[in-house]
Every structure is written in structure tokens, then in C-alpha cells.
Amino acid sequence: MYVPAQFAPHEDDVRELLRNHGAADLVTATPDGPLATFLPFVHDPEAGTLRGHLARNNDQWRTPVLGQALVIVRGPDSYVSPSWYATKAEHGRVVPTWNYITAHVYGELTVHDDPEWVGRMVRELTDRHEAGRERPWSVDDAPERFVAGQLRAIVGVEVAISRIEAKWKLSQNRSAADVDGVVAGLRAAGDVTGADAVDRARVARPAG
Structure with missing residues (x-):
């Protein structure tokens, strides 16, 4: 990933993104070409892994992987209109752009075809997203035989993280007045x- 210095995030921001992201793209290079699943x-920061699951009918988990897997994690993204920049009125030399937050997570992919491992992961994933709800749903709320099916x-799939390339492109290369305009424009939109x-x-x- 091309990351100019002004768009390089602090490592704490990357950890926060991995802790709070929703879903991401799992991309693998295979003899049949690239495959991807959303x-x-x-994220387990202590183990240094990302854990998830694929449908058994999804051929991606069966297909041999060439090299490492890539997980593309995204934060918010926004179109930025040049009309929001203060410098538009000064010289007009402005163009549209796109603001975004993303992290490319690379690592070795392991498949877990083990009901106990998958069951633990599903409970962890469910508890994470149900936390804070007034009446959180639990895997135990469903019939046991249904859950087993x-x-x-x-x-299950697990990526052992080897490196992360991240980019926070959020108008850091613009003047303070231009940034004020971007914030105001986004809020108005x-x-x-x-x-x-x-x-x-x-x-x-x-x-x-």
C-alpha cells in the first residue's frame, strides 16, 4: 500500500480499528486466481490473529493458498468535494478526492474444521456484537440441535498476522481552513x- 507520511496512522489507531471493525475482505491468491469473501x-491482539468463519460450501477454504492471505479492513470513507475547500475561492486549483481509513493485514491462513473451535469462535463473535444491547442474544438462546447443525x-479460518499496512487519509494534507470546510461539508451532507x-x-x- 502506498502510504505518504502524513497519512501514516499511530499504532494505537490501528489497534482500535482492528478491535472495533465490523466485517472485512479475506483475499487469497490461488492457482485459480484471487478469491475473496466478505x-x-x-481480532485477538494477544495471539496476533484474526478469526472468522466461512460457509462450508464456499470453495475458498478448500483452495490451496499461494503465499499469505490478505484481510482488508475498512473504517469510514467519504467523498470530499473541492467546493468545501477555502482555497477554492483563493485560486481554484482544487479537485475532488476520497477520504478513508483502511488496514491491509497479512498472514498465514489456517482452516479449522473442528466444531469445538468453530463453536468457541461463533460465541466470541456473537458476544462481541451483542454486547451493550438491552437484551443481548446468546447462542444458548437457540435450540442445541439447531446450533449444532x-x-x-x-x-473456521484464522490469520496469524505477520504485518499490517495501514492508511488514514483524512485531509491531513490540507490547510486548517480547508479541513474546517471538509468537516462542515461532511456534516452538512x-x-x-x-x-x-x-x-x-x-x-x-x-x-x-
């Missing part, structure tokens, strides 16, 4: 998440 992952229909990300980036710690 699926939720759980569902687990037989999936296989209803993109509160994108506006908040740009706002936080202007006070972010140096990369490292």
Missing part, C-alpha cells in the same frame, strides 16, 4: 462519522 472477524455448515474522523485526525498523535 466476513466478520474477531449450523456449526456443521461452516468452517449527513456524514457525521466521516466528519468526526477528519476532526480527530487533526489532533492525532504522530505515527509510530
Whole structure:
């Protein structure tokens, strides 16, 4: 990934993204060409892994992997109109762009075709996303035989992380006045998440 210095995030920001992301793209290079599946992952920082599951009928888990797997994790992204920049009125030399947060996570892929491993992972994934709800759903709320059947229909996947390339492109290369315009423009467009990300980036710690 091409990451100019001003878009390089602090390692704490990357950890936060992995801790709170929803779903991501699992990409593998195979003898049949690249394969990709969009699926939720759980990040285990102590083990240095991402864990998830695929449908048993998905051929990606059966197909030999050439080299390492890639997991593409995304944060908020937003279109940025040049009309929001203060410098548009000064000289007009502005163009549209796209703001985004992303991390490319590389590592060795392991398949877990073991009901106990998959069951633990499904419970962990469920508990993570149900946490904070008024009446959180639990795997135990479903009939045991039904759950067992569902687990037989999936296989677990685990990526042992070897390296992460991340990029926080959030208007850090623009003047303070231009950034103010971007934040105001995004809020006016209803993109509160994108506006908040740009706002936080202007006070972010140096990369490292």
C-alpha cells in the first residue's frame, strides 16, 4: 500500500480499528486466481490473529493458498468535494478526492474444521456484537440441535498476522481552513462519522 507520511496512522489507531471493525475482505491468491469473501472477524491482539468463519460450501477454504492471505479492513470513507475547500475561492486549483481509513493485514491462513473451535469462535463473535444491547442474544438462546447443525455448515479460518499496512487519509494534507470546510461539508451532507474522523485526525498523535 502506498502510504505518504502524513497519512501514516499511530499504532494505537490501528489497534482500535482492528478491535472495533465490523466485517472485512479475506483475499487469497490461488492457482485459480484471487478469491475473496466478505466476513466478520474477531481480532485477538494477544495471539496476533484474526478469526472468522466461512460457509462450508464456499470453495475458498478448500483452495490451496499461494503465499499469505490478505484481510482488508475498512473504517469510514467519504467523498470530499473541492467546493468545501477555502482555497477554492483563493485560486481554484482544487479537485475532488476520497477520504478513508483502511488496514491491509497479512498472514498465514489456517482452516479449522473442528466444531469445538468453530463453536468457541461463533460465541466470541456473537458476544462481541451483542454486547451493550438491552437484551443481548446468546447462542444458548437457540435450540442445541439447531446450533449444532449450523456449526456443521461452516468452517473456521484464522490469520496469524505477520504485518499490517495501514492508511488514514483524512485531509491531513490540507490547510486548517480547508479541513474546517471538509468537516462542515461532511456534516452538512449527513456524514457525521466521516466528519468526526477528519476532526480527530487533526489532533492525532504522530505515527509510530
